Amino acid sequence: MSATKIPSLGYALLGLLQKPSSGYDLRKVFSSTSMKTYSDSPGAIYPALRRLEKAGLIRGTIEEGSGLRRRQIFRLSPKGHGELKKWIMLPITREDLASGLKTIMLRFAFSEIAIGAAASLAILKSLEAALQPHLQALREQLQAMKAVAPTSARLALECGIRSYESLFDWTHYSITIYEKQMNGGVS
């Protein structure tokens, strides 16, 4: 019954909790990086942490350090670590692509620490495979639109296409880096 669906904020928290942190620490990470998109408001984070704890994915322990303020440090449980790994290793589908890169990039960013470089490489290859038909479809949409739509709508679509093309390039660049690193036999 690990089938309790976890929203993306939950996974973001699980990923960050690979390094034990308090709710406050997590909020700071969110608000100081480009992870702001996952909400840095206490009204989202604290309830989410409690849900994860109830689901047995994390454990919170109150820090007893002498003169410190009350601070609850959360850690991943083995189950939580398993859930995180499962999520990271999901194959990348075209729906994933259509609903934005945020989630994909989050999974990739966490992959190396959570599992290892081989998993990161696998994500890149899965992404590369999903990208080709997606780009194809977008280009066809552009052709179909060309006669009908106003310039701005057409350009907006072109922007999307360019951004996926740049993603495609990045994928190759990153694959190269990982393959070098692994042939070099580092770690």
Add this chain to the structure above:
Amino acid sequence: MSATKIPSLGYALLGLLQKPSSGYDLRKVFSSTSMKTYSDSPGAIYPALRRLEKAGLIRGTIEEGSGLRRRQIFRLSPKGHGELKKWIMLPITREDLASGLKTIMLRFAFSEIAIGAAASLAILKSLEAALQPHLQALREQLQAMKAVAPTSARLALECGIRSYESLFDWTHYSITIYEKQMNGGVS
């Protein structure tokens, strides 16, 4: 008191309703294009339409065409058109950028029909201005991260940077197109 906040799905609907449509038509547009991200589920769209109607931004009229099925066609009211224009012309801030390009691109895509080519050009220039400090900040984040973070996290950030760079290029490309078009004096 037009201060009722409208969620992005609401604006997407307003923009599409520049061409009168039924709820079902709108759903089809959502599910057949890259606008899926704004939810194509009836449980989101129909309540949203009712909210917009209650706010006086759209008007629904039941189509009386002879043998047709019941179909309610929605149209923008003058107030709705004004609200749409106001939203499109908002200056683009760095927060807009940080929370994703979806909204920005939606505004741009609608701009030409809702207001005109001059408005589209204005958005592009506003976007260009917002992009430069944003890119700067991301590059600094990358430098700061270089020593500390694992390869995958660093590459994920690089991916973001590349995508904003490609957006920057697209901005120039699009500005050129609009300037040519307007000098050429095409309506």
Add this chain to the structure above:
DNA sequence: TATGACATGTAATCTGTTACATGATTAG
């Protein structure tokens, strides 16, 4: 006349946003 696509909706549930509340600790 039964099936499937058209067209519209509702109800339960979950999550996030907003705004406020609480108390402990440190700096001036």
Add this chain to the structure above:
DNA sequence: CTAATCATGTAACAGATTACATGTCATA
């Protein structure tokens, strides 16, 4: 001692997802 910051929360509300419900029309 007072203000600011640290650290954690709560309550009210809006909105989305999911899954189901309803009825119409065309076609086989």
